[in-house]
Amino acid sequence: MTDVTRILNAIEQGDPSASEKLLPLVYDELRVLARQRLSHEKPGQTLQATALVHEAYLRLVGNDKDQERSWDNRGHFFAAAAESMRRILVDNARRKMTQKHGQDYQRVDLQTDIAGTDPDIEKILAVDEALVQLAAEDETAAELVKLRFFAGLSIPEAASALGISRTSAYQQWKFARAWLQCALEAEKI
Secondary structure: OOHHHHHHHHHHOOOOOHHHHHHHHHHHHHHHHHHHHHOOOOOOOOOOHHHHHHHHHHHHHOOOOOOOOOOOOHHHHHHHHHHHHHHHHHHHHHHHOOHHHOOOOOEEOOOOOOEEOOHHHHHHHHHHHHHHHHHHHOHHHHHHHHHHHHOOOOHHHHHHHHOOOHHHHHHHHHHHHHHHHHHHHHOOO
């Protein structure tokens, strides 16, 4: 059993000092995941990797006593971290689409004087909706997509985190890509 797994078990048991021990062990890996995810975002993103890691970590091991925390192993924890990062990015995109945060305003580039919309926000929301629909049809395929896109895991790493064979993971990946492509084309994204 690794140190991370031992600490995750201690957190599950309610040890208040365990979460302080976990962060130094997983921080660098979480920053790599966050940087990978944010590298796919539009330039000028106000959310930085450090903030994304901290927010995801707080959601995972925060002080909410009612929140159920149960991680089987290191892979399961990082899968939960990827899901948390995905939710943060989707929430951020939804917030930007509200009237209060300038949904109807058009950004004008001083260089070109041409206003543009922010298609990346729409893509994030469309992908999130497609993932929700995919999860209703095939939860494993949806989890595999989340691990690949939001955690940056390879197919063998994602297979290990999900507890499925590599062959099954490759098959699920093919299915999920085709399914998402069809769903996103139907949305005209």
